[in-house]
Amino acid sequence: MIRVRGLNKWFGEHHVLHDVDLDVARGEVVVVIGPSGSGKSTLCRCLNRLEAADSGEILVDGVPVPAEGRALARLRADVGMVFQNFNLFQHKTVLENVMLAPMKVRGVSRAEAERTAHELLARVGIAEQAGKQPARLSGGQQQRAAIARALAMRPKAMLFDEPTSALDPEMVGEVLDVMTGLAADGMTMVVVTHEMGFARRAADRVVFMDGGRIVETGEPNAFFDSPRTDRARDFLAKVL
Ligand code: ADP
Numbered sequence: 001m002i003r004v005r006g007l008n009k010w011f012g013e014h015h016v017l018h019d020v021d022l023d024v025a026r027g028e029v030v031v032v033i034g035p036s037g038s039g040k041s042t043l044c045r046c047l048n049r050l051e052a053a054d055s056g057e058i059l060v061d062g063v064p065v066p067a068e069g070r071a072l073a074r075l076r077a078d079v080g081m082v083f084q085n086f087n088l089f090q091h092k093t094v095l096e097n098v099m100l101a102p103m104k105v106r107g108v109s110r111a112e113a114e115r116t117a118h119e120l121l122a123r124v125g126i127a128e129q130a131g132k133q134p135a136r137l138s139g140g141q142q143q144r145a146a147i148a149r150a151l152a153m154r155p156k157a158m159l160f161d162e163p164t165s166a167l168d169p170e171m172v173g174e175v176l177d178v179m180t181g182l183a184a185d186g187m188t189m190v191v192v193t194h195e196m197g198f199a200r201r202a203a204d205r206v207v208f209m210d211g212g213r214i215v216e217t218g219e220p221n222a223f224f225d226s227p228r229t230d231r232a233r234d235f236l237a238k239v240l
């Protein structure tokens with residue numbers, strides 16, 4: 001579903017992604033871990049072209065990531081993204097947040113968008129919050145609304161960039177549960193997270209980044225129990 005080859009990214013003089021290669025199969029859940037500043041967010045942002053790569057190739061479902069225009073809008077619809085800080089429209093209700101993009105980008109009718117939005121809000125467990133503005137919801141509920149909004153576009157894949165990092169600890173579980181459910185339903189997912197329990201449970205593969213490079217990748221139990229590289233071992237010793 002996602003194929004990355006030789007991806008390089010600079011911010012000015014700062015080389016933040018070095019020859020990154022990554023494949024994510026249809027239905028696969030890849031968890032990306034690594035220290036702060038290692039390039040995890042930049043990699044995610046290149047995948048739906050919130051950042052432009054400087055060199056290399058990124059294919060989504062066989063199609064090169066487009067630079068602009070309608071093709072880019074289609075890519076963004078196909079590859080949903082969930083951020084640390086929810087990024088909901090604050091002056092709209094939760095229901096409207098979920099309805100908006102399918103109507104604008106996919107040309108879905110208002111009635112159908114509303115029906116789908118109610119279904120998705122029920123699926124993430126916040127059906128009763130539909131008429132409220134985001135600020136009235138807890139952080140965990142807001143993040144679940146953000147996931148419902150991304151799902152409303154019927155994406156082929158979902159990117160999550162530290163979706164639980166801004167949450168109070170008691171709300172982390174409810175968001176991870178929704179993500180675990182999506183994974184079980186076969187969604188293709190790239191998840192940047194520090195939740196190592198989730199990584200071990202839900203990941204098909206763990207990718208460890210450091211210094212803008214993919215340093216190690218492996219099946220989660222093997223990776224956590226016996227990392228092959230010193231850098232991964234050092235990182236795990238600090239976070240586990
Ligand atoms: P991570 O998500 O792993 O913490 P990032 O991808 O956010 O890492 O950042 C990788 C490196 O790129 C860091 O050194 C960061 O300071 C730098 N960086 C990220 N975004 C920008 C930007 N918009 N402009 C300049 N430097 C950036």
Ligand code: MG
Pocket residue numbers: 040041042161162
């Ligand atoms: Mg980041």
